[in-house]
Amino acid sequence: MRRVVQFSTGNVGQHSLRALIGRPDLELVGVHAASPEKIGRDAAELCGLSEPTGVVATDDIDALIALKPDCVVYTALGETRPIEAMEQMARFLAAGINVVGTSLVWLVTPRHADEWLRGPLEAACAEGNSSLYVNGIDPGYSSDTSVFAALSLVTRAESVTVQETFDYGNYDDYEYTGTAMGFGSKPGDEPAMAFQPGVITAMFGSLVRNIGGHLGVQLDEVTERCEPWYTDEQIECRMMTVEPGGLAAVRFAAVGLRGGTPVITVEHTTRLTPAAAPDWEYPPEGHSGVHKVIIEGEPRVEVNTLLSHPTLDVTEAGCVSTAARAVNAIDWVCRAPAGLISVDQIPANELVRGLMW
Secondary structure, eight states: OOOEEEOOOSSHHHHHHHHHOOTTEEEEEEEEEOSSTTTTSSSHTTOOSOOOOOOOOOOOOHHHHHOOEEEEEOOSOOTTTTTHHHHHHHHHHHHHEEEEOOOOOGSSSSSOOHHHHHHHHHHHHHTOEEEEEEEOTTGGGGGHHHHHHHTTTTTTEEEEEEEEEEEEOOOOOIIIIIHHTTTTTOTSSSSGGGGGGHHHHHHHHHHHHHHOOOOOOSEEEEEEEEEEEEOSSSSEOOOOOOOEEEEEEEEEEEEETTTTEEEEEEEEEEESSTTTTTTTOOOOOOOSSEEEEEEEEEEOEEEEEOOSSSSOOHHHHHHHHHHHHTTTHHHHHHOOOSEEEEEGOOGGGGSSSTTOO
Protein backbone atom coordinates (compact mmCIF):
# COMPACT_ATOMS: atom_id res chain seq x y z
CA MET A 1 0.00 0.00 0.00
CA ARG A 2 1.34 3.42 -0.99
CA ARG A 3 1.34 6.21 1.60
CA VAL A 4 0.19 9.41 -0.10
CA VAL A 5 -0.14 13.14 0.66
CA GLN A 6 -2.63 15.33 -1.20
CA PHE A 7 -1.31 18.84 -1.90
CA SER A 8 -4.22 21.31 -2.35
CA THR A 9 -7.99 20.80 -2.38
CA GLY A 10 -9.16 23.11 -5.18
CA ASN A 11 -11.01 22.38 -8.42
CA VAL A 12 -8.83 19.35 -9.21
CA GLY A 13 -7.43 18.57 -5.76
CA GLN A 14 -10.80 17.88 -4.16
CA HIS A 15 -11.35 15.10 -6.70
CA SER A 16 -7.89 13.55 -6.32
CA LEU A 17 -8.35 13.71 -2.54
CA ARG A 18 -11.67 11.90 -2.81
CA ALA A 19 -10.05 9.26 -5.04
CA LEU A 20 -7.18 8.74 -2.60
CA ILE A 21 -9.58 8.23 0.30
CA GLY A 22 -11.60 5.69 -1.67
CA ARG A 23 -8.76 3.58 -3.08
CA PRO A 24 -8.01 0.46 -0.99
CA ASP A 25 -4.46 0.28 -2.39
CA LEU A 26 -3.58 3.83 -1.26
CA GLU A 27 -3.35 5.29 2.23
CA LEU A 28 -3.93 9.00 2.71
CA VAL A 29 -1.52 10.19 5.41
CA GLY A 30 -1.52 13.97 4.93
CA VAL A 31 -3.24 16.93 3.26
CA HIS A 32 -1.86 20.36 2.43
CA ALA A 33 -4.11 23.39 2.30
CA ALA A 34 -3.11 27.02 1.86
CA SER A 35 -6.39 28.67 2.92
CA PRO A 36 -6.69 29.43 6.64
CA GLU A 37 -10.32 28.28 6.61
CA LYS A 38 -9.26 24.80 5.45
CA ILE A 39 -6.36 24.23 7.83
CA GLY A 40 -7.27 21.88 10.69
CA ARG A 41 -10.30 20.41 8.90
CA ASP A 42 -10.64 16.72 8.16
CA ALA A 43 -9.75 15.58 4.65
CA ALA A 44 -13.20 14.05 4.17
CA GLU A 45 -14.88 17.38 4.85
CA LEU A 46 -12.68 19.08 2.26
CA CYS A 47 -13.88 16.80 -0.54
CA GLY A 48 -17.54 16.32 0.40
CA LEU A 49 -17.37 12.96 2.18
CA SER A 50 -19.23 12.32 5.41
CA GLU A 51 -17.05 9.77 7.21
CA PRO A 52 -13.99 11.41 8.85
CA THR A 53 -10.55 10.13 7.93
CA GLY A 54 -8.65 11.42 10.94
CA VAL A 55 -6.28 13.21 8.55
CA VAL A 56 -6.44 16.98 8.96
CA ALA A 57 -5.14 19.66 6.62
CA THR A 58 -1.97 21.60 7.35
CA ASP A 59 0.14 24.24 5.63
CA ASP A 60 3.37 22.86 7.14
CA ILE A 61 5.40 21.24 4.34
CA ASP A 62 8.09 20.06 6.77
CA ALA A 63 5.44 18.19 8.75
CA LEU A 64 4.23 16.50 5.57
CA ILE A 65 7.79 15.49 4.64
CA ALA A 66 8.23 14.06 8.14
CA LEU A 67 5.35 11.66 7.44
CA LYS A 68 7.66 9.92 4.92
CA PRO A 69 4.98 9.36 2.27
CA ASP A 70 5.76 7.40 -0.86
CA CYS A 71 4.16 10.06 -3.06
CA VAL A 72 2.64 13.53 -3.10
CA VAL A 73 -0.25 14.39 -5.43
CA TYR A 74 0.44 18.02 -6.31
CA THR A 75 -2.61 19.78 -7.79
CA ALA A 76 -2.11 23.33 -6.51
CA LEU A 77 -2.37 25.98 -9.21
CA GLY A 78 1.18 26.55 -10.41
CA GLU A 79 0.95 28.48 -13.68
CA THR A 80 0.50 31.84 -11.90
CA ARG A 81 3.27 31.07 -9.35
CA PRO A 82 5.68 28.76 -11.19
CA ILE A 83 8.79 29.41 -9.09
CA GLU A 84 6.98 28.78 -5.80
CA ALA A 85 5.29 25.66 -7.16
CA MET A 86 8.58 24.34 -8.54
CA GLU A 87 10.31 24.94 -5.20
CA GLN A 88 7.54 23.13 -3.32
CA MET A 89 7.76 20.13 -5.63
CA ALA A 90 11.55 20.15 -5.36
CA ARG A 91 11.41 20.01 -1.55
CA PHE A 92 9.49 16.76 -1.65
CA LEU A 93 11.60 15.29 -4.45
CA ALA A 94 14.90 16.12 -2.72
CA ALA A 95 13.56 14.44 0.42
CA GLY A 96 13.09 11.19 -1.50
CA ILE A 97 9.34 11.58 -2.01
CA ASN A 98 7.88 10.98 -5.47
CA VAL A 99 5.47 13.55 -6.91
CA VAL A 100 2.61 13.16 -9.38
CA GLY A 101 0.67 16.24 -10.33
CA THR A 102 -1.39 18.36 -12.67
CA SER A 103 0.39 21.69 -12.15
CA LEU A 104 3.09 23.36 -14.25
CA VAL A 105 1.67 22.00 -17.48
CA TRP A 106 4.98 22.55 -19.30
CA LEU A 107 6.07 19.34 -17.55
CA VAL A 108 3.49 17.25 -19.44
CA THR A 109 6.25 17.00 -22.06
CA PRO A 110 9.31 17.27 -19.78
CA ARG A 111 11.88 16.83 -22.55
CA HIS A 112 10.57 20.05 -24.10
CA ALA A 113 10.41 22.05 -20.84
CA ASP A 114 12.75 25.02 -20.48
CA GLU A 115 15.93 24.62 -18.46
CA TRP A 116 14.83 27.07 -15.73
CA LEU A 117 12.09 24.59 -14.82
CA ARG A 118 13.52 21.24 -15.82
CA GLY A 119 17.00 21.73 -14.35
CA PRO A 120 16.14 22.31 -10.67
CA LEU A 121 13.58 19.52 -10.68
CA GLU A 122 15.98 17.06 -12.29
CA ALA A 123 18.55 17.99 -9.64
CA ALA A 124 15.99 17.42 -6.87
CA CYS A 125 15.07 14.01 -8.33
CA ALA A 126 18.74 13.05 -8.44
CA GLU A 127 19.30 14.18 -4.85
CA GLY A 128 16.33 12.25 -3.49
CA ASN A 129 16.36 9.32 -5.95
CA SER A 130 12.75 10.24 -6.70
CA SER A 131 10.48 10.73 -9.72
CA LEU A 132 8.12 13.43 -10.96
CA TYR A 133 5.19 12.93 -13.35
CA VAL A 134 2.80 15.70 -14.46
CA ASN A 135 -0.25 15.11 -16.66
CA GLY A 136 -3.92 15.91 -17.09
CA ILE A 137 -6.70 15.57 -19.60
CA ASP A 138 -5.71 18.68 -21.62
CA PRO A 139 -2.82 19.36 -21.71
CA GLY A 140 -2.24 15.65 -21.34
CA TYR A 141 -4.52 12.85 -22.45
CA SER A 142 -5.92 14.42 -25.62
CA SER A 143 -2.49 15.44 -26.92
CA ASP A 144 -0.61 12.30 -25.93
CA THR A 145 -2.55 9.11 -25.18
CA SER A 146 -5.55 9.80 -27.42
CA VAL A 147 -3.59 11.22 -30.35
CA PHE A 148 -1.14 8.32 -30.39
CA ALA A 149 -3.99 5.79 -30.28
CA ALA A 150 -5.58 7.53 -33.27
CA LEU A 151 -2.30 7.65 -35.19
CA SER A 152 -1.83 3.92 -34.72
CA LEU A 153 -4.88 3.37 -36.94
CA VAL A 154 -3.48 4.97 -40.11
CA THR A 155 -0.89 3.86 -42.65
CA ARG A 156 -0.03 7.48 -43.49
CA ALA A 157 -0.84 10.74 -41.72
CA GLU A 158 -1.13 14.06 -43.56
CA SER A 159 -2.11 16.22 -40.59
CA VAL A 160 -2.96 15.94 -36.89
CA THR A 161 -5.47 18.16 -35.10
CA VAL A 162 -6.14 18.00 -31.37
CA GLN A 163 -9.16 20.03 -30.26
CA GLU A 164 -10.83 20.95 -27.01
CA THR A 165 -14.28 22.44 -27.57
CA PHE A 166 -15.94 23.33 -24.27
CA ASP A 167 -18.58 25.50 -22.69
CA TYR A 168 -16.92 26.94 -19.57
CA GLY A 169 -20.05 28.74 -18.42
CA ASN A 170 -20.59 26.41 -15.46
CA TYR A 171 -16.91 26.34 -14.47
CA ASP A 172 -16.68 28.22 -11.17
CA ASP A 173 -13.19 29.59 -11.71
CA TYR A 174 -13.32 33.21 -12.75
CA GLU A 175 -10.39 34.02 -10.45
CA TYR A 176 -7.93 32.11 -12.65
CA THR A 177 -9.53 30.75 -15.85
CA GLY A 178 -11.88 33.69 -16.37
CA THR A 179 -9.25 36.37 -15.85
CA ALA A 180 -6.50 34.44 -17.66
CA MET A 181 -8.69 34.22 -20.76
CA GLY A 182 -10.00 37.76 -20.40
CA PHE A 183 -13.69 36.91 -20.34
CA GLY A 184 -15.66 40.14 -20.04
CA SER A 185 -12.88 42.31 -21.48
CA LYS A 186 -13.61 44.76 -24.28
CA PRO A 187 -11.97 45.29 -27.68
CA GLY A 188 -8.90 47.44 -27.22
CA ASP A 189 -8.23 46.26 -23.67
CA GLU A 190 -4.81 44.87 -22.77
CA PRO A 191 -4.66 41.22 -23.93
CA ALA A 192 -5.40 38.74 -21.16
CA MET A 193 -2.53 36.78 -19.65
CA ALA A 194 -3.20 33.67 -21.75
CA PHE A 195 -3.08 35.65 -24.98
CA GLN A 196 -0.05 37.83 -24.46
CA PRO A 197 2.39 37.34 -27.36
CA GLY A 198 4.15 33.99 -27.09
CA VAL A 199 2.03 32.56 -24.24
CA ILE A 200 -0.04 30.18 -26.39
CA THR A 201 3.15 28.80 -27.91
CA ALA A 202 4.76 28.54 -24.47
CA MET A 203 1.79 26.64 -23.05
CA PHE A 204 0.86 24.42 -26.00
CA GLY A 205 3.78 24.53 -28.42
CA SER A 206 5.58 21.76 -26.55
CA LEU A 207 2.60 19.48 -27.21
CA VAL A 208 2.91 20.20 -30.94
CA ARG A 209 6.65 19.56 -30.89
CA ASN A 210 6.18 16.38 -28.86
CA ILE A 211 3.74 14.93 -31.42
CA GLY A 212 6.07 15.94 -34.22
CA GLY A 213 9.02 14.35 -32.46
CA HIS A 214 7.22 11.03 -32.07
CA LEU A 215 6.21 11.15 -35.75
CA GLY A 216 9.77 11.92 -36.79
CA VAL A 217 8.58 15.15 -38.42
CA GLN A 218 10.93 18.14 -38.60
CA LEU A 219 8.77 21.23 -38.10
CA ASP A 220 9.92 24.52 -39.60
CA GLU A 221 8.27 26.52 -36.82
CA VAL A 222 5.44 26.55 -34.29
CA THR A 223 3.14 29.57 -34.55
CA GLU A 224 0.08 30.70 -32.63
CA ARG A 225 -3.28 32.23 -33.47
CA CYS A 226 -6.11 33.66 -31.39
CA GLU A 227 -9.62 34.82 -32.33
CA PRO A 228 -11.90 36.61 -29.83
CA TRP A 229 -15.70 36.76 -29.93
CA TYR A 230 -17.58 39.63 -28.29
CA THR A 231 -21.24 39.38 -27.33
CA ASP A 232 -23.93 41.86 -28.37
CA GLU A 233 -26.13 40.84 -25.45
CA GLN A 234 -25.59 40.18 -21.77
CA ILE A 235 -24.52 36.60 -21.03
CA GLU A 236 -25.05 35.21 -17.55
CA CYS A 237 -23.49 31.99 -16.31
CA ARG A 238 -22.00 30.46 -13.20
CA MET A 239 -18.51 31.74 -13.99
CA MET A 240 -19.57 35.37 -14.43
CA THR A 241 -21.84 37.87 -16.15
CA VAL A 242 -20.54 39.28 -19.43
CA GLU A 243 -21.96 42.65 -20.36
CA PRO A 244 -22.71 43.59 -24.00
CA GLY A 245 -19.49 44.19 -25.88
CA GLY A 246 -17.51 41.84 -23.61
CA LEU A 247 -15.46 38.80 -24.56
CA ALA A 248 -17.59 35.66 -24.23
CA ALA A 249 -15.69 33.16 -26.38
CA VAL A 250 -12.19 32.64 -27.69
CA ARG A 251 -10.60 30.29 -30.20
CA PHE A 252 -6.83 29.79 -30.14
CA ALA A 253 -4.21 27.32 -31.30
CA ALA A 254 -0.55 26.39 -31.47
CA VAL A 255 0.28 25.27 -35.00
CA GLY A 256 3.26 23.31 -36.28
CA LEU A 257 4.23 24.20 -39.86
CA ARG A 258 6.20 22.22 -42.42
CA GLY A 259 6.85 23.85 -45.78
CA GLY A 260 4.37 26.58 -44.84
CA THR A 261 1.55 24.04 -44.33
CA PRO A 262 -0.06 23.34 -40.94
CA VAL A 263 0.56 19.68 -40.11
CA ILE A 264 0.10 19.53 -36.33
CA THR A 265 -2.45 21.74 -34.55
CA VAL A 266 -3.49 21.91 -30.91
CA GLU A 267 -6.64 24.06 -30.79
CA HIS A 268 -9.10 25.21 -28.14
CA THR A 269 -12.56 26.68 -28.60
CA THR A 270 -13.86 28.00 -25.30
CA ARG A 271 -17.20 29.74 -24.85
CA LEU A 272 -19.46 30.88 -22.04
CA THR A 273 -22.89 29.29 -22.68
CA PRO A 274 -24.08 27.98 -26.06
CA ALA A 275 -25.18 31.52 -27.01
CA ALA A 276 -21.56 32.58 -27.50
CA ALA A 277 -19.83 32.29 -30.88
CA PRO A 278 -22.76 30.57 -32.66
CA ASP A 279 -20.81 30.22 -35.92
CA TRP A 280 -17.97 28.26 -34.31
CA GLU A 281 -17.83 24.50 -33.90
CA TYR A 282 -19.90 22.97 -31.09
CA PRO A 283 -19.53 19.65 -29.30
CA PRO A 284 -21.82 16.81 -30.45
CA GLU A 285 -25.50 17.42 -29.71
CA GLY A 286 -26.39 16.82 -26.08
CA HIS A 287 -22.86 17.52 -24.84
CA SER A 288 -21.27 20.73 -23.61
CA GLY A 289 -17.69 19.63 -24.20
CA VAL A 290 -15.54 17.30 -26.27
CA HIS A 291 -11.88 16.44 -26.65
CA LYS A 292 -11.32 15.50 -30.27
CA VAL A 293 -8.43 14.11 -32.30
CA ILE A 294 -8.60 14.26 -36.11
CA ILE A 295 -6.06 12.49 -38.28
CA GLU A 296 -6.27 13.34 -41.96
CA GLY A 297 -4.64 10.40 -43.66
CA GLU A 298 -5.17 6.88 -44.87
CA PRO A 299 -7.80 6.39 -43.55
CA ARG A 300 -9.18 9.53 -41.90
CA VAL A 301 -9.62 8.94 -38.15
CA GLU A 302 -11.64 10.98 -35.68
CA VAL A 303 -11.68 10.15 -31.97
CA ASN A 304 -14.12 11.96 -29.66
CA THR A 305 -13.75 11.82 -25.89
CA LEU A 306 -17.01 12.76 -24.16
CA LEU A 307 -17.15 13.02 -20.38
CA SER A 308 -20.26 12.83 -18.24
CA HIS A 309 -21.22 12.31 -14.62
CA PRO A 310 -24.55 11.67 -12.88
CA THR A 311 -24.28 14.76 -10.66
CA LEU A 312 -21.36 16.87 -11.92
CA ASP A 313 -21.21 19.29 -14.83
CA VAL A 314 -18.94 18.24 -17.70
CA THR A 315 -16.27 20.76 -16.64
CA GLU A 316 -16.24 19.19 -13.18
CA ALA A 317 -16.10 15.76 -14.79
CA GLY A 318 -13.05 17.06 -16.64
CA CYS A 319 -11.49 17.94 -13.29
CA VAL A 320 -12.12 14.37 -12.12
CA SER A 321 -10.37 13.02 -15.21
CA THR A 322 -7.51 15.47 -14.78
CA ALA A 323 -7.03 14.18 -11.23
CA ALA A 324 -7.25 10.57 -12.44
CA ARG A 325 -4.30 11.06 -14.78
CA ALA A 326 -2.10 11.73 -11.76
CA VAL A 327 -3.61 9.40 -9.16
CA ASN A 328 -3.64 6.39 -11.48
CA ALA A 329 0.11 6.69 -12.06
CA ILE A 330 1.14 6.71 -8.38
CA ASP A 331 2.19 3.08 -8.05
CA TRP A 332 4.25 3.02 -11.26
CA VAL A 333 5.92 6.36 -10.51
CA CYS A 334 6.91 5.04 -7.10
CA ARG A 335 8.66 2.12 -8.84
CA ALA A 336 10.17 4.17 -11.67
CA PRO A 337 13.83 5.18 -12.05
CA ALA A 338 14.61 8.64 -10.70
CA GLY A 339 13.89 11.62 -12.93
CA LEU A 340 11.18 13.46 -14.85
CA ILE A 341 8.64 11.11 -16.42
CA SER A 342 6.43 11.54 -19.48
CA VAL A 343 3.36 9.43 -20.14
CA ASP A 344 4.98 7.61 -23.07
CA GLN A 345 7.38 6.01 -20.60
CA ILE A 346 4.54 4.41 -18.63
CA PRO A 347 3.05 1.14 -19.93
CA ALA A 348 -0.64 1.76 -20.62
CA ASN A 349 -1.74 -1.17 -18.46
CA GLU A 350 -0.03 0.41 -15.45
CA LEU A 351 -2.44 3.35 -15.56
CA VAL A 352 -5.49 1.14 -15.00
CA ARG A 353 -4.16 -0.94 -12.14
CA GLY A 354 -6.30 -0.74 -9.00
CA LEU A 355 -9.29 0.97 -10.60
CA MET A 356 -11.87 -1.74 -9.89
CA TRP A 357 -12.56 -3.00 -6.38
